[in-house]
Amino acid sequence: MKILVAVKRVIDYNVKPRVKADGTGVDLANVKMSMNPFDEIAVEEAIRLREKGKAAEIVAVSIGPAKAQETLRTALAMGADRAILVETEDEVEPLAVAKILKAIADEEQPGLVLLGKQAISDDSNQTGQMLAALMGRPQGTFANAVEVEGDSVTVKREVDGGLETVKLTLPAVVTTDLRLNEPRYASLPNIMKAKSKPLSAKTPADYGVDTAPRLKTLKVSEPPVRQAGVKVADVDELVAKIKALGIA
């Protein structure tokens, strides 16, 4: 079986995002960019499935600017076999991303598509579910454990009430949660090797997908800032404060 993994280039999770003064968005100039952390988990899971003999080939896909090549090279260095960059300088919304991934899935016929549950930039948490819908296939979102057996995949999901398990008929779409695995670091030799792995360049037009946004961003603003309050000296003072709040 082939596994398709979607990886997005986003602001590094250690960077505190700053809103642009003109209110048009978040300042990404000269900011460290990395692979979306949930997507690293997706790549790792794909590699583990291949190591267990459940998958034969891993194809990583990214939709984004030319620089997203770096993100794909990271996926290749971790262990993906080849990569597809769908290049566009425009911001592409989850629906259009899902349409492009659907077109790629039609060509590649993967048994499993792995995505992150959420891009830490737009925080949409949509793309995997949308892709599953467009493919007419089942979805295992927020995966905590994934087991492929025969023609089905069992996904343990992190849900509001704890964990739940669903069994899906392959092909299926799975989105990763934080506890699924701990992604490996790419070793230096693997980073070197990744440079010669195949990476094909495409455009949204190659897949006939219109990426014009459906949502118009009218404004991006700073959230209200919280002021730091007081520090109390000891537990007695804290007790007095808590009592004053009327909760004890």
Added chain:
Amino acid sequence: MKTLVLVEHGDGKVHDATLATVTAAGKLGSVAALVCGDGEEAAKAAAAAATVAGVDKVLLASGPAYAQMLAENVAALIVPLMDDYDALLCNASSNGKNVAPRVAALLDVMQLSDIISVEGDKTFTRPIYAGNAIATVESSDPKLVITVRGTAFAKAASEGGSAGVENVSGPGDQGLSSFGGCESVKSDRPELTSAKVIVSGGRALKDAETFKEVILPLADKLGAGVGASRAAVDAGYVPNDYQVGQTGKIVAPQVYIAVGISGAIQHLAGMKDSKTIIAINKDEDAPIFQVADIGLVGDLFKIVPELTGKL
């Protein structure tokens, strides 16, 4: 505008988060509530939904295919119903996030995730970048699919409405997925997203046993819900559903007490709308103190037991 709200329910009751979603839907127009489920529980939930203030009509889809809210089956049910509605609103919960985008894609519309305000018929605000920015966005789609952040809207009254209940049926089991059970620990504690007080513990709590010994007595004293940072969940101190943050639960209690939590942006994203934040941390420069209304610097293993004793 005609809106449809996907109801979340359990034990025949409507979840609090759905009451907030009803309020958000009411800002757009009339509200119909869709209850999916099976058997007596679903019928009870539909009766409960019918009394929610602001709900005009309840649609009940009952059957084994809908018992577990499997997204494949529920989305297939909702899509044809949307012929009659202009907007679908779901909670920004694990359930809503699972179902809504599937519906959106089938309707070929771009979903609005996690809205925190309704600014107009098609205009909403939503947090992005872990709440470090708030985007005002306008949809150009003919229909709206929305998930609602429950902490941002008041809860509709659960009594006062008198809607009729209408049965609807859908295409049933899509044959793509099946439910294999759940592992959830039932507790008598207030649920995180509706708790008035929350005590949360971080990595500093050492292990599951220590977390239990230090945090739970304080939470018991205050009748509080219990939360945690990602680090505490990853280390296995508590189950995954305790996680508060950007990629966990979003909470806004009256009082949030952070114990041994540093205050990473991903954690702050989930709790900084709490009314009063109290932080206990031995590092006086911990970022949590930048958002805390009341801070106490010191060793939590001394402070918390003493605090619990004195309350």
